[in-house]
Amino acid sequence: MTTTIIGFPRLGEFRELKFETEKYFRNEIAADELQSFAKNLRKKHWQLVQEAGITEIPSNDFSFYDNTLDTAVLFNIIPKKVKDLAFDELEEYFALARGYQGAKGDVHALPMKKWFNTNYHYLVPQFEKTTTIQLNTTKIFDEFIEAKELGILTRPVILGPFTLLKLGQYHDGTSSQDFATQLLTVYQEVFTKLAALGAEWIQLDEPSLVLDLSQEDKALFINLYETLLANKAGLNVLLQTYFGDIRDIYGEVITLPFDGIGLDFIEGKESLALVTKTPFPAEKRLFAGVVNGKNIWKNNYITTLDLLAKLPKQTTLTTSCSLLHVPYSVENEVFPDTIKQHFAFAKEKLTELVDLDTCNQQALAENKQIFEQERIVPNKELQANIAHLNETDFVRLPAFSEREAQQTPLLNLPTLPTTTIGSFPQTKEVKLTRSKFKRGEITKETYDSFVAQKIDDCLAFQEEIGLDVLVHGEFERNDMVEFFGEALDGYVFSKNAWVQSYGTRGVKPPIIWGDISRSKPITVQWSTYAQSKTDKIVKGMLTGPVTILNWSFPREDITIQESTYQLALAIQEEVLDLEANGIRIIQIDEAALREKLPLRQTDWHTEYLDWAIPAFRLVHSKVQPETQIHTHMCYSEFEDIIQAIDDMDADVISFEASRSNLSLLDALNRNHFKTQVGPGVYDIHSPRIPSVEEIKDTINKVLAKIPTEKVWINPDCGLKTRGEKETYASLENLVQAAKQVRKELADD
Ligand code: GLN
Ligand code: ZN
Numbered sequence: 001m002t003t004t005i006i007g008f009p010r011l012g013e014f015r016e017l018k019f020e021t022e023k024y025f026r027n028e029i030a031a032d033e034l035q036s037f038a039k040n041l042r043k044k045h046w047q048l049v050q051e052a053g054i055t056e057i058p059s060n061d062f063s064f065y066d067n068t069l070d071t072a073v074l075f076n077i078i079p080k081k082v083k084d085l086a087f088d089e090l091e092e093y094f095a096l097a098r099g100y101q102g103a104k105g106d107v108h109a110l111p112m113k114k115w116f117n118t119n120y121h122y123l124v125p126q127f128e129k130t131t132t133i134q135l136n137t138t139k140i141f142d143e144f145i146e147a148k149e150l151g152i153l154t155r156p157v158i159l160g161p162f163t164l165l166k167l168g169q170y171h172d173g174t175s176s177q178d179f180a181t182q183l184l185t186v187y188q189e190v191f192t193k194l195a196a197l198g199a200e201w202i203q204l205d206e207p208s209l210v211l212d213l214s215q216e217d218k219a220l221f222i223n224l225y226e227t228l229l230a231n232k233a234g235l236n237v238l239l240q241t242y243f244g245d246i247r248d249i250y251g252e253v254i255t256l257p258f259d260g261i262g263l264d265f266i267e268g269k270e271s272l273a274l275v276t277k278t279p280f281p282a283e284k285r286l287f288a289g290v291v292n293g294k295n296i297w298k299n300n301y302i303t304t305l306d307l308l309a310k311l312p313k314q315t316t317l318t319t320s321c322s323l324l325h326v327p328y329s330v331e332n333e334v335f336p337d338t339i340k341q342h343f344a345f346a347k348e349k350l351t352e353l354v355d356l357d358t359c360n361q362q363a364l365a366e367n368k369q370i371f372e373q374e375r376i377v378p379n380k381e382l383q384a385n386i387a388h389l390n391e392t393d394f395v396r397l398p399a400f401s402e403r404e405a406q407q408t409p410l411l412n413l414p415t416l417p418t419t420t421i422g423s424f425p426q427t428k429e430v431k432l433t434r435s436k437f438k439r440g441e442i443t444k445e446t447y448d449s450f451v452a453q454k455i456d457d458c459l460a461f462q463e464e465i466g467l468d469v470l471v472h473g474e475f476e477r478n479d480m481v482e483f484f485g486e487a488l489d490g491y492v493f494s495k496n497a498w499v500q501s502y503g504t505r506g507v508k509p510p511i512i513w514g515d516i517s518r519s520k521p522i523t524v525q526w527s528t529y530a531q532s533k534t535d536k537i538v539k540g541m542l543t544g545p546v547t548i549l550n551w552s553f554p555r556e557d558i559t560i561q562e563s564t565y566q567l568a569l570a571i572q573e574e575v576l577d578l579e580a581n582g583i584r585i586i587q588i589d590e591a592a593l594r595e596k597l598p599l600r601q602t603d604w605h606t607e608y609l610d611w612a613i614p615a616f617r618l619v620h621s622k623v624q625p626e627t628q629i630h631t632h633m634c635y636s637e638f639e640d641i642i643q644a645i646d647d648m649d650a651d652v653i654s655f656e657a658s659r660s661n662l663s664l665l666d667a668l669n670r671n672h673f674k675t676q677v678g679p680g681v682y683d684i685h686s687p688r689i690p691s692v693e694e695i696k697d698t699i700n701k702v703l704a705k706i707p708t709e710k711v712w713i714n715p716d717c718g719l720k721t722r723g724e725k726e727t728y729a730s731l732e733n734l735v736q737a738a739k740q741v742r743k744e745l746a747d748d
Contacts, residue, residue, distance in 0.1 A: 001315060001316065001317060001357050002055045002056055002316045002317070002357070003053070003054045003055050003056070003316065003317045003318070003353040003354055003357045004054060004055065004056035004057070004058070004155070004287065004316055004317075004318045004353075005049065005054060005057075005058065005318060005319050005322070005323055005349075005350065005353070006058065006061075006157075006203070006205070006240055006242065006262070006289070006293065006318060006319055006321055006322040006323070007058055007061035007067075007157060007322030007323060007324055008045050008049060008058070008061055008322075008323050008324075008346060009323055009324050009326065009327070009328055009346050009499075009500065010041070010045070010061070010062050010063060010324070010500070011328075011498065011500050011504075011506060012041055012328070013328045013329065013332065013496075014332070014496065015498055015506055016037075016041065017037075017038065017041055017064075017504070018504040018505075018506065020034055020037045020038075021034060021064060021504050022504055025094070025098075031088070031090045031091075034064075034090070035090075038062065038064065039146065041062075042059075042062050042143065042146065042147075043146075043150060045062075046059070046147050046150060046152050046154070047150070047152075048347065048350075049350060050152055052347070052350035052351055052354060053350070053351075053354040053358075054350055054353060054354065056155055056201070056316065057147070057152055057154050057155065058154060058155050058156070058157045058203060059140075059143045059144050059146075059147050059154035059155070059156050059157065060139065060140045060143050060144070060156045060157050060158060061157050061322065061324075062143060064090075064093065064094075064097075065093070065094070065097040065098075065123070065503045065504075066097065066121075066122050066123050066502070066503070067122075067157075067159060067205075068115075068122040068123055068124075068125065068159055068164075068167065069093070069096060069097055069110070069122070069123040069125075070139060071125075071158055071159040071164055072096075072123070072125035072126075072164075073092075073093055073096070073136060073137055074135065074136060074137050074139065074140060074158075074190075075133050075134070075135070075136065075164075075183065075186050076131070076132060076133055076134050076135070076136035077125045077126070077127060077131055077133065077168070078092070078096065078131075078136075079096075079110075079126050079128060080128060080130045080131075081107065082095060082096060082107050085100075085104050085105040085107065086104055087100075087104060089137065091104075095107045096109070096110050096123065097109060097110070097123060097503060098503065109123075110123040110124055110125075110126060111123070111124045111169070112124070112502060113167075114595075116207055116210075116243045116599060117243055117595075117596065117597075117598070117599055118243075118294070118325050119499070119501055119507060119551075119595065120324065120325060120499075120500060120501060120502065121501065121502035122167070124167060124168065124169050125164065125167065125168040125169070126168070126169055126171065127168050127169065127170045127171065127174055127176075127178075127179055128171045128172055128174065129171070129172035129173070129174055130172075131174075131179065132182075133179060133182040133183055133185075133186055134186060135186055135189055135190070140156050140158060140190065140194070141193055141194065141197060143156070144156050144194060144197055144199055145197060148197070148198065153198070153199075153200065154199075155199070155200075155201040155202065155203050155238070156194055156199060156202055156203070157202075157203040157205060157240075158190065158202070158203070158204060158205070159204075159205050160204035160205055160206040160239070160240075161180070161183050161184065161187055161204075161224050161228070162206050162208055162209070162220060162221045162224055162225075163205065163206050163207055163208040163209075164183070165179065165180065165183070165220070165224075166208040166217070167208070176220065180220070180223070180224060183224075184224065184227050184228050187228055188228065188231060188233070190202075191231070191232060191233040191235050192233040194233075194235060195233040195234045195235050199235060200235065200236060201235065201236045201237075201238055201259070201260070202235050202236070202237055202238065203238045203240050203262075204237065204238065204239055204240065205240045205241075205242075206221075206239060206240065206241055207241060207242050207243050207321075209221070209241045209246045209248075209249060209253075210241055210242070210243050210244030210245060210246055210264070210267075210268070210599060210600075211244075211599055211600065212248065212600050212601055212602065213248040213249055218248065218249055218252065221249060221252075222252055222256070225239075225256050225258075226256065229256060229257045229258065232257075236259035236260065237257075237258050237259050237260070238258070238259065238260035238261070238262060238285075238287060239253065239256075239258045239260070239261050239262065240262035240287065241261075241262055241263060241264060241268075242262070242264045242267075242289060242293070242320060242321035242322070243264065243267055243321055243599060244264060244267050244268050244269075244599055244600070245263065245264065245267075245268030245269060245270040245271045245274060246263065246268075246271075246274070247270045247274060250274045250278065251278060254278065254280065254281050254284070255281075258284060259284060259285060260284060260285040260286070260287050260316070261280075261284060261285075261286060261287065262287035262289060262318060263275070263286065263287070263288060263289060264289040264320045264321065265288055265289050265290050265307060265320065266289060266290070266291075266292045266293075266294075266320035267294075267320060267321075268289075268320075272307065272310060272311075275311065275312070276310065279312075280311075280312050282312070282314070284314075285314050285315070285316055286311060286312050286314065286315045286316070287315075287316045287318045288308070288311055288315050288316070288317060288318065289318050289319055289320035289321065290304050290307060290308065290317060290318070290320070290356070291304075291317070291318070291319045291320065291349050291352050291353055291356070292319070292320050292349075293319040293320045293321035293322055293323050293324075293325055293326065293349075294320070294321060294325045294326065295326070295553070295554075295556060296326060296327065296343050296344070296345060296497065296511065296553050297342060297343065297344065297556050298341075298342055298343065298344045298348075298352070298367065298370060298371075299344065299349070299352045299356070299367075300367070300371050301352075301355065301356060301363070301364050301367040301368065302364075302367075302368060302371070304356055305356065305359075305364075308356070317353050317356055317357050318353070319349060319353070323346040323349060324499075324500060325499060326345050326346050326349070326499065327345040327346065327494070327496065327497035327498055327499055328345055328346050328347060328496070328498075329345050329346065329347035329348065330343045330344065330345050330347070330348050331347065332495065332496040333494050333495055333496065333497070334495055335492065335494075339492060339513070341370055342370065342375060345497065351363075355367070375557065376513065376514040376515070377514075378515060379514075379515035379517060382515050382517060382566060382569070383515070385569065386562065386565045386566065386569070389565070389618070392621075393618055393621055394614045394617045394618055394621055395617070395621055396617065396620060396621045396622075396623065396629075396649055397625075398625055400649060400651070400674050400675070401674070402625070403625045403651065404651065404676075406625050406626055407625070407626060407628050407651065410626055411537065411584070411585070411628060413468050413469070414468060414742060415708060415709070415742055415745065416699070416708065416711055416712070416713050416738050416741060416742055416745075417468040417469060417712055417713070418466075418467050418468045418469070418712075418713045418714065418734060418735050418738045419467060419468060419469035419470075419471070419539065419654075419678070419712060419713075419714050420462075420467065420471055420714055420715060420718075420719060420731065421471075421587075421589075421632050421654060421714060421715060421716075421717050421718045421719070422471050422473075422474050422539070422541045422587065422589070422632070422718050423471075423473065423474040423477070423718035423719055423720035424458050424471070424473035424474070424475070424719050424720065424727065425719055425720060425721075425722050425723060425724045425727050426475070426720040426721070427724060430454065430475050433447065433450050434447075434476075434478065451475050451476050451526065452529065454473060454475040455472050455473060455475065455526065455529065455530050455533070456533060458471075458472065458473035458475075459472070459530060459533055459534050459538075461728065462536075462731075463534060463536065465728075465731060465732045465735050466735045466739070467536075467731070467735055468536070468537075469536070469537050469538075469539055469585060470530070470534060470536050470537065470538045470539070471530075471538065471539050471541060472526050472527060472529070472530035472538060472541070474541060474718070474720065476526055480543045480547070480589060480591065480718075481509070481510065481543060481547065481548050481551040481552065482510055483522075483543075484522065484542075484543050484548055484571075485510035485548070485552065486510075487518070487520075487522040488516050488517065488518055488522075488567075488570055489514070489515075489516065489517045489518070489519055490512060490513060490514040490515050490516035490517060490566070491510050491511065491512060491513060491516070491552070492510070492511045492513040493510055493511070494508060494511060496508075497509070497511070497553075507551075509551055509552050509553050510552050510553070511552065511553045512549075512552050512553065512554055512555050512563055513555070514555075515566055516563065516566040516567050516570055517566070517569075517570055518570040518571075518573050518574065521574065521577045522574055523540060523541065523542060523574060523578065524574075524577050524578060524581050527540045527541070527578055527581070527583050528581045528582065528583070531582060531583060537584050537585055538583070538585075539583075539585045539586065539587050539630065540575075540578040540583040540585070540586040540587065541586075541587050541589075542571055542574055542575065542578075542586065542587065542588045542589065543571075543588070543589050543591075544571065544588045544589055544590040544593075544615075544616055544619060544631065545564050545565075545567035545568040545570075545571055545615045545616065545618075545619060546564060546590055546592070546593050546596075546612045546615055546616060547589060547590050547591050547592040547593065547595075548567050548571075549563055549564045549567055549596075550592040550593075550595040550596050551592055551595075560596070561611040561615075564611065564612065564615045565611075565615055565618065567615075568615045568616070568618040568619050569618070571588065571619045572618060572619045572620070572621075572622065575588070575619055575620055575622075575623060576622060576623070579623055579624065579627050583627075584626070584627060584628065585627070585628045585629075585630060586620075586623070586627065586628075586629055586630070587629075587630035587631065587632060588616070588619055588620065588629065588630070588631050588650070589631065589632045590616060590631050590632070590633055590648070591632060591633060591634040591717075592634070593612065593616075593633055593635075593638075593645075594633070594635050594637065594638060594641070596608060596612075597609075597641070604641070605644075609641065609644045613644050613647050613648055616631070616648045616650075617647075617648065617649055620649075620650070628651045628652065629650045629651050629652070630650060630651065630652040630653070630654065631648060631650040631652075631653050631654075632653065632654045632655065632717075633645070633653065633654075633655045633656070634655070634656050634717060635655075635656060638655070638664070639663065639664055639667040642667055642668065642671045642673065643671060645673075645675075646671070646673050646674055646675055648675075649675075650675055651675065651676060652675065652676040652677070652678065652712060653675050653676070653677055653678070654677070654678035654679075654680065654712065654714050654716075655677070655678070655679060655680065655716070656680050656716040656717055657679035657680050657716060664679070665679065665701070665702060665705035665706060666705060668705070668706060669705050669706065675710075676710045676711070676712060677706060677710055677711060677712065678711070678712030678713065678714040679702055679706075679711075679716075680714060680715055680716020680717065681695050681698045681699055681702070681713055681714065681715070681716070681734060681737070682694075682695060682698070682715055682716065682730060682734065683716055684715045684716055684717045684718070684719055684721075684722055684730075685717070685721075687722065687723065687726050688726075689726050689729045689730050689733065690730060690733060690734075691733060692733045692736045692737045692740065693737075695733055695734055695737035695738075696737045696740055696741055699711075699713060699737060699738065699741050700741065703741070708745065713734060713737075713738040714734075715730070715731070715734065
């Protein structure tokens with residue numbers, strides 16, 4: 001058999017590419033220096049993959065920012081506004097990726113979206129009437145040649161035409177149909193050129209095939225590929241899918257003249273059934289994604305070999321998706337061996353493919369032994385508690401409207417109450433002081449008095465400008481998930497397990513190692529401290545179980561539902577402690593609720609919402625009717641799951657809506673959304689200071705759709721990434737705007 005991968009992480013072992021690229025952004029190095037750095041990095045990665053024993057190696061999986069952007073740029077799918085400016089190639093590329101403000105003009109970055117069900121983000125290609133599709137760059141060819149000169153004959157990878165068209169946004173009345181023919185011509189040119197350079201295979205990534213496909217989608221795919229495959233220029237074409245199975249189009253796909261088809265046997269629940277029911281054609285090669293491209297755990301060889309025994313003989317072993325979504329190597333971690341032996345990151349996954357391919361007996365034996373051991377001592381009591389949860393544990397009583405009637409007079413807030421989402425600017429000073437404390441350079445007393453002073457100042461500012469519900473500012477927290485992870489039992493933390501999130505940005509999710517429990521209060525100290533300093537109400541501030549789970553590396557020996565319930569019980573204890581200590585409003589953030597929503601709509605409820613929403617309800621079901629529960633979500637894209645959001649049964653929800661709130665407000669209206677809402681009235685992702693008038697305008701738009709007594713006024717997310725100056729000015733304007741609108745309402 002043969003082995004391959006779909007792609008390799010490109011930021012480098014210690015995120016070298018990030019740091020080098022950011023130097024280039026700051027003009028500290030020239031473009032050619034960055035290019036030659038990248039060239040060396042590609043060489044290192046190809047050789048590493050080769051030395052691990054992988055037989056077929058991809059190229060063009062490298063990217064300075066994003067592969068979808070690379071494909072758009074390759075085909076000249078570049079907005080005219082940008083094209084018209086006198087950029088050189090790399091400058092133009094980064095202008096598209098990050099925006100540009102300078103001597104050559106003013107360019108907004110392309111919109112960025114979540115890449116399927118990952119935490120990676122791609123740049124959305126923009127098709128315009130003036131878009132002329134043609135070959136525009138040579139990256140794919142250059143990188144093929146580069147590898148060839150190293151003696152490595154690679155398989156160039158490119159996003160396929162179907163997914164490219166599906167992900168694009170269309171302007172000036174255009175649609176995907178308008179570009180299909182032109183697009184096929186350039187794909188064909190790429191085939192011809194690669195064949196002339198000596199390539200034998202090309203990989204076309206078509207992850208959009210794992211979504212629910214309509215008849216039109218299927219027709220589009222089939223039309224595109226019937227034409228494209230009619231002239232392959234002598235290349236073998238691999239159709240690569242991932243993040244699920246292709247149940248809607250498998251039958252058609254196997255009759256098209258592809259030479260190889262890549263299927264995901266990890267997330268593709270039906271992949272095995274598909275290839276067994278309608279046998280995979282003998283003249284094609286199956287690329288079987290059997291090593292998980294998203295998790296950090298070792299592959300269970302026995303299970304995988306069982307699966308492989310059911311697959312056709314002409315199978316190439318590969319990963320379930322690009323290794324882009326996992327960290328680089330376990331070698332760079334300092335975990336004790338008892339922990340380390342369970343992990344496999346990108347580099348180790350290469351070895352797994354080779355072990356499985358060669359049936360390496362020693363490796364099989366070692367693997368078997370690891371999976372036979374008891375990895376952790378299970379928390380039997382916790383498991384029993386979860387098993388015994390019953391319906392009442394998920395229901396807060398009395399019902400929403402009765403609680404609302406009790407809370408309103410008790411809290412005694414003005415109409416259109418103003419508040420913030422929780423964090424205040426994390427200045428250099430805040431971060432520096434925290435790291436000094438972590439390194440042991442300052443005592444706990446010194447650190448605590450620093451945090452106390454920050455809280456005092458933050459409260460004083462909020463009182464001074466007249467916000468109604470105050471926050472303590474979250475100065476003691478590094479990150480909304482890591483902070484709770486560190487305080488809970490059951491987590492471990494890596495040193496270097498970074499995963500690319502977008503561009504040069506990485507995230508280092510904490511790892512859920514065992515059963516989760518809370519041994520002591522986490523936030524009570526600072527919340528009660530803040531409350532003791534003011535007569536106004538200070539909101540307690542927690543991260544919800546679904547978000548903590550979604551931004552961690554989950555376990556696989558128990559379901560993510562089970563881990564989420566464990567988290568929910570731990571956060572429930574925290575909620576009850578806050579309440580017992582006099583905190584009257586508690587916000588439980590579910591910023592990442594939408595993150596793990598299944599790709600197929602048919603799975604939304606049964607596979608996710610049916611337990612994720614109850615997990616949130618579990619957290620607050622036991623509080624008193626007078627305690628007001630808030631939640632916050634970062635995506636305004638919840639129109640399609642609006643009922644589920646209402647079913648979280650929070651008293652108030654704030655969300656990101658400052659840019660495109662209108663359609664969501666309509667949806668809230670249509671669905672008789674019961675929860676009180678704080679649609680963000682200004683965008684915190686930009687340093688701009690919104691004027692009083694601007695905010696009033698937004699508030700009035702909200703009031704046109706939502707009953708006044710349901711509306712809260714707040715920014716659209718936490719303020720920790722913002723500077724102090726713009727934050728203060730923006731919040732002052734927010735309070736002024738709310739006051740003026742209140743007055744206008746009273747005068748009416
Ligand atoms: N309470 C958090 C904060 O204000 C929420 C952050 C988020 O939504 N991502 O920082
Ligand atoms: Zn947010």
